Amino acid sequence: MRLLTLIRDWLEQRAGLGKPIREAATHAVPSTSASWWYVFGSATLVVFVLQVVSGICLATVYAPSANDAWTSLERLNHEIPLGWFLRALHGWGSNFMVALVVVHMVQVFLFGAHKYPRELTWMVGVVLLLMTLGMAFTGQIMRFDQDAYWGLGIGASIAGRTPLVGRPLVHLLLGGPIIAGATLSRFFTLHVFVIPAVLMALVGLHLLLVLRLGINEWPMPGRVVSRETYRREYEDLVHADGVPFFPDAAKKDMVFAGLVILALVSCAAIFGPIGPGGRPDPTIIDTQPSPDFFFLWIYSALALLPAYLETVLLLTVPPAAILFLLALPLLAGTGEKSWRRRPVAVLSVVMIFLTIGSLTYLGTFAPWSPVMDAWSALPTPDVYLKDRSPLELQGAVLVQAKQCRNCHSLGGEGGRRGPALDDVATRLTRDQLIRQVLQGGGEMPAYGKNLSPAEVTALVSFLETLHPPGLEPARDASESAKR
Amino acid sequence: MAETTHSTTLLPPVSRRGFLFTLGLALNAAAAALFAVPVVGFLFSPARRLAEQAWVPLGPIASFPEGQTRLAAYRNPFVQPWDGETANVPCWVRRIAGAKFQVFAINCAHLGCPVRWFPESGLFMCPCHGGVYYADGSRASGPPPRGLFEYRYRIEGDQLWVRGGELPTLSEPV
Numbered sequence: 001m002r003l004l005t006l007i008r009d010w011l012e013q014r015a016g017l018g019k020p021i022r023e024a025a026t027h028a029v030p031s032t033s034a035s036w037w038y039v040f041g042s043a044t045l046v047v048f049v050l051q052v053v054s055g056i057c058l059a060t061v062y063a064p065s066a067n068d069a070w071t072s073l074e075r076l077n078h079e080i081p082l083g084w085f086l087r088a089l090h091g092w093g094s095n096f097m098v099a100l101v102v103v104h105m106v107q108v109f110l111f112g113a114h115k116y117p118r119e120l121t122w123m124v125g126v127v128l129l130l131m132t133l134g135m136a137f138t139g140q141i142m143r144f145d146q147d148a149y150w151g152l153g154i155g156a157s158i159a160g161r162t163p164l165v166g167r168p169l170v171h172l173l174l175g176g177p178i179i180a181g182a183t184l185s186r187f188f189t190l191h192v193f194v195i196p197a198v199l200m201a202l203v204g205l206h207l208l209l210v211l212r213l214g215i216n217e218w219p220m221p222g223r224v225v226s227r228e229t230y231r232r233e234y235e236d237l238v239h240a241d242g243v244p245f246f247p248d249a250a251k252k253d254m255v256f257a258g259l260v261i262l263a264l265v266s267c268a269a270i271f272g273p274i275g276p277g278g279r280p281d282p283t284i285i286d287t288q289p290s291p292d293f294f295f296l297w298i299y300s301a302l303a304l305l306p307a308y309l310e311t312v313l314l315l316t317v318p319p320a321a322i323l324f325l326l327a328l329p330l331l332a333g334t335g336e337k338s339w340r341r342r343p344v345a346v347l348s349v350v351m352i353f354l355t356i357g358s359l360t361y362l363g364t365f366a367p368w369s370p371v372m373d374a375w376s377a378l379p380t381p382d383v384y385l386k387d388r389s390p391l392e393l394q395g396a397v398l399v400q401a402k403q404c405r406n407c408h409s410l411g412g413e414g415g416r417r418g419p420a421l422d423d424v425a426t427r428l429t430r431d432q433l434i435r436q437v438l439q440g441g442g443e444m445p446a447y448g449k450n451l452s453p454a455e456v457t458a459l460v461s462f463l464e465t466l467h468p469p470g471l472e473p474a475r476d477a478s479e480s481a482k483r
Numbered sequence: 484m485a486e487t488t489h490s491t492t493l494l495p496p497v498s499r500r501g502f503l504f505t506l507g508l509a510l511n512a513a514a515a516a517l518f519a520v521p522v523v524g525f526l527f528s529p530a531r532r533l534a535e536q537a538w539v540p541l542g543p544i545a546s547f548p549e550g551q552t553r554l555a556a557y558r559n560p561f562v563q564p565w566d567g568e569t570a571n572v573p574c575w576v577r578r579i580a581g582a583k584f585q586v587f588a589i590n591c592a593h594l595g596c597p598v599r600w601f602p603e604s605g606l607f608m609c610p611c612h613g614g615v616y617y618a619d620g621s622r623a624s625g626p627p628p629r630g631l632f633e634y635r636y637r638i639e640g641d642q643l644w645v646r647g648g649e650l651p652t653l654s655e656p657v
Contacts, residue, residue, distance in 0.1 A: 067567030149569065153595030153650065154611070160652025167655045168530035177535035177649035178572070181565040281568035283556045285589060285597040288610045302594060303612035307626050311653075368613040368625075372599060403604040417613050445615050445623035450605040 024211055025250075028242030030234075032218030034249035037111070039256035040104035041210075045203065046257040047097045047264065051135075052196065054090040062142070064188035066181040066280065069144035073276045088268035091143075091275075094136050096264050098294050101132045106349055112337025113216035115225045119329035121209040124202050126325045131199045133294075138191035140292050144184055145276035150289035152179050152187075154302075161311045179282075214238065215245070219337035226334055288369075296363030297356045303368040304359075367416035370406040374414040381411035388465060395462025398455055402447065418444060425466045425473040432474075433460045535561060536657075541576060541586070541636075541643045552577040552600050552618065555586075560648045572647060574634060575600055575607070577618065584643065587620050588632035588651040595650070598631065607631065632656045 012018045061080060063072040076083035105125065108114060114122035141148045152174070159169045175182030217237055243249065274292075278284060291299050305313055339346050380396050388396065399405065399421070405414035408421045419427075428436060437456060440446035451459065467473045537560035547553055552575055559570040575598075577585040587607075589597045596611035606623060607616040615623040620631035632651035637644050651657040 065565040065567070066569045067565045150596055150611075153590060156650055157590070157593070157595035157652050160654045162654070166652065170650065170652055170654070171532065171535075172527060172530040174650065175529050176561070177532075178559060178561075179650060180559065180561075180569050181563050181567070182529070183569075279568060281571060282589070282597070283554075283568075283571045283573040285554070285573060285599055287597065289596055290611075299611075303626065305626070307628055310626065310628070369610055370608045370613060370615070372608065372610060375603075401603055403601050403606070406601075406608065440623070443624040445606055445617065447604065449618075450603075 025246040026244040027211065028238045029215045029245045029249050030217040030237050031241050031243045031248070033215040034243055034252065035218065036252055036256070037107055038215065038249070039253050040100055040107055042250075042253040043257045043260045044097060044100040044104055045207075047093055047100060047260065048199070048203065050261070050264070051090065051093045051097060054086050054093060055192070055196075057086045058090055059192060064142075064184060066144065066184045069142070069184060070276055070279055073143065077273055084273050085268060087273035088271070089264070090139075091273055092264055092267040092271070094139055095293070096260065096267075097132055098136055100260070101129055105129060108216075109345065110339040110342075110349065111216055112219045112225070112339075112342070114329040114333075115335070115337060116227055116230055116329075116333045118209070118213050118216065119333055121206060121213065122329045123326050124206045124209065126322070128199065128202050128206060130322065131195050131202065134195050135191065135199070136292065136294055138187045138195065140295075141184070141187040142191055143275045143277075144280050146278040146280060146284065146287045147275075147289050147291070149179060149280040149282060150287065151291060152183060154289075158314055161314060215249070216337075219339070221336070221338040221340045223337065224335055225337055286372075288372075290363070290366070293360070297359035300359040300363040300366075303366070304362075369415075370417055371415040372406060374405040375400055375403040378405060378410075378413045381413075384410065384466065388462070391458050392462045392465055394458040395460065398451075398459045399462060402450070402459075407444075421463065421466055423467055423471065425464050426468070426471050427474055428463075429474045429476045430460060430464055431476065433463050536646050536648045537561070538637070538644045539647050541574070541645055543641045544578070544582075544638060544643050545641065547576050547578040547584070547643065549578050549580050552602065554600070557645065557647050573597070574645065574647070575631075576643065577620075582638055584636050584638075585620060586634040586636045586643075586645050588634060588657060590632065590651055591627060592622070592629045592631060592653070592656075593625070593627040595652070628653065629656075 008018075058076065061072055061076055061083065063069055073087070076087050078084070108122070108125070140151060156170045156174055156179070159173050160166045162169050171177055173183075173186075174180070175186040214234055217234065223233075278287060290296070302310075302314075336342055380400060385393065385396060399410070404421070407415040407417035408419065409416060410421050412420075414420075424433070434456060435441075436444065437451065437459060438446060438448040464473060539557040539560050541555045541557055547555075554573060555576045556571050556573045559566065559572055562570040573589045575587040575589065577587070579585065587598075591598050591609040591611065591614045593609065593612055593614045596609050596614075598607040598609045598614070598616065600607050605618040607618075607620075609615070609625070609627075612626050614625035614627040616627070616631050617623050620633060622628075622630045634645040634647060634657050636646075646657070649655060649657065
């Protein structure tokens with residue numbers, strides 16, 4: 001014990017770090033800020049530190065070469081002791097970090113903490129969010145599998161839509177004219193050197209600003225922020241009703257961070273490492289590329305944007321959204337802080353979450369994608385084959401053989417790109433069916449070149465039988481009038 | 484009187500410290516430029532090399548029966564030893580008749596996903612966002628803004644050659 005004191009004193013006389021650290025740790029914060037709502041930022045930092053540690057461990061084995069990356073991940077998963085667990089920790093840590101950053105940001109916004117004088121803290125936070133998403137995306141590329149390969153293709157295709165500089169931009173992104181070894185090296189550099197360095201520097205600045213400007217007090221409806229009086233009010237508040245950050249506020253941070261780490265380790269142990277998926281061999285085209293959970297909403301948006309607006313929206317909305325987030329505290333930097341008096345703010349958060357949530361939900365089953373093996377894997381339901389004439393049965397065979405079910409479902413199974421065929425006869429008359437099959441229309445391709453007249457007759461005869469019992473098939477009103 | 488005029492028309496006298504400070508600034512600015520220009524040039528070099536395509540063989544034309552569309556692959560002409568499997572670039576070869584071909588890039592014109600050929604319905608379908616193309620590569624439905632990208636091809640002896648090596652995008656449709 002005496003030895004420890006001796007060492008501490010020796011260090012303190014030379015480095016003199018003890019005093020500033022003590023002062024920073026015990027600085028007074030409003031007692032209302034020692035709240036369970038204020039624990040998300042510190043938990044994010046803790047997960048970030050864990051990511052650095054597990055990332056360094058993985059880098060000791062990972063081979064950042066297009067030829068070897070996938071194999072080295074498989075080796076980590078299956079051969080190197082605890083390699084699977086480190087990969088699981090890093091992959092789940094990424095999910096946790098994105099989730100915590102988002103929760104932290106929403107809390108800060110709803111509590112008005114982005115307002116005067118903490119505008120810069122918010123702006124740095126926005127860049128930290130972007131860097132975190134950048135780590136998540138480049139991390140997905142590190143898992144150099146089929147999804148990573150085609151994900152790069154999607155990124156390059158978006159870049160290629162830029163007017164004038166599209167082609168050089170694609171080459172810059174890929175490190176060459178095509179996805180290859182140089183591409184992985186570029187993204188490895190971003191993931192391991194560039195973005196982490198920026199993250200660390202900005203986390204430092206973020207914390208410095210929090211210390212300098214004080215932790216946001218609990219927002220009270222009616223307590224309005226004004227540039228003239230806020231700082232004095234905050235000082236008075238801290239003076240009258242302040243508690244030391246450590247331990248009074250920090251104990252809740254510590255408990256929550258501990259729970260987060262436990263949850264993270266449990267997820268890693270129970271669910272295991274994420275991927276890698278199939279080998280990054282572009283000639284294996286039997287693949288269904290899709291991004292990680294946090295980017296699914298973008299994947300959905302890309303499928304659902306109207307084609308004529310897509311390029312414009314792709315190139316303008318992300319920069320505009322980022323600029324708006326950065327400028328937010330400048331546009332609304334004073335006034336009410338409490339969410340109870342900021343209906344627009346609350347509604348905006350709800351709207352954004354509903355939008356991203358719905359798009360994510362759609363992304364999990366991608367109804368716009370043809371089901372590539374529906375035609376050969378899903379049999380026609382028996383009920384649609386009962387009591388049918390030979391011609392109609394011939395048509396049923398054609399529905400399967402011509403891949404109709406890749407886009408149309410029967411009995412709830414098959415693609416959802418087009419409408420279900422179970423009751424198609426109630427919607428279209430015989431003539432309309434023939435026209436739709438031959439010429440296409442809407443989002444349906446024309447099959448005129450791929451069906452003989454006899455096949456069309458058989459196909460349409462079968463489709464005409466598809467109506468629920470008790471619901472009459474559609475008929476041409478002009479025909480009955482003629483009679 | 485003459486002396487006063489003299490001192491106002493000339494520059495203020497430069498002290499040794501002031502000179503050293505200015506020299507330090509200038510030297511560091513020059514050094515920073517000397518360092519930064521090559522760094523930026525190096526990082527941006529992939530954006531400057533543009534003409535990265537070359538003729539590559541796809542195989543004997545006999546392996547592509549008339550009236551059929553088949554998957555083929557070429558080796559990236561600018562391959563590096565560490566590229567591994569990524570250097571195998573697939574494409575769809577449609578032999579219309581005789582020496583008349585169409586060679587389509589595998590990449591959907593929407594966002595680059597690999598399209599699959601379905602001979603029964605005569606359609607290419609994309610697994611990502613639902614783009615569909617006809618047998619001749621023209622757009623049938625979905626979000627793609629144009630038909631499939633087509634490689635230039637030529638026949639030498641009994642070999643089919645294409646000009647490949649670049650990822651086709653809307654700004655460089657091969």
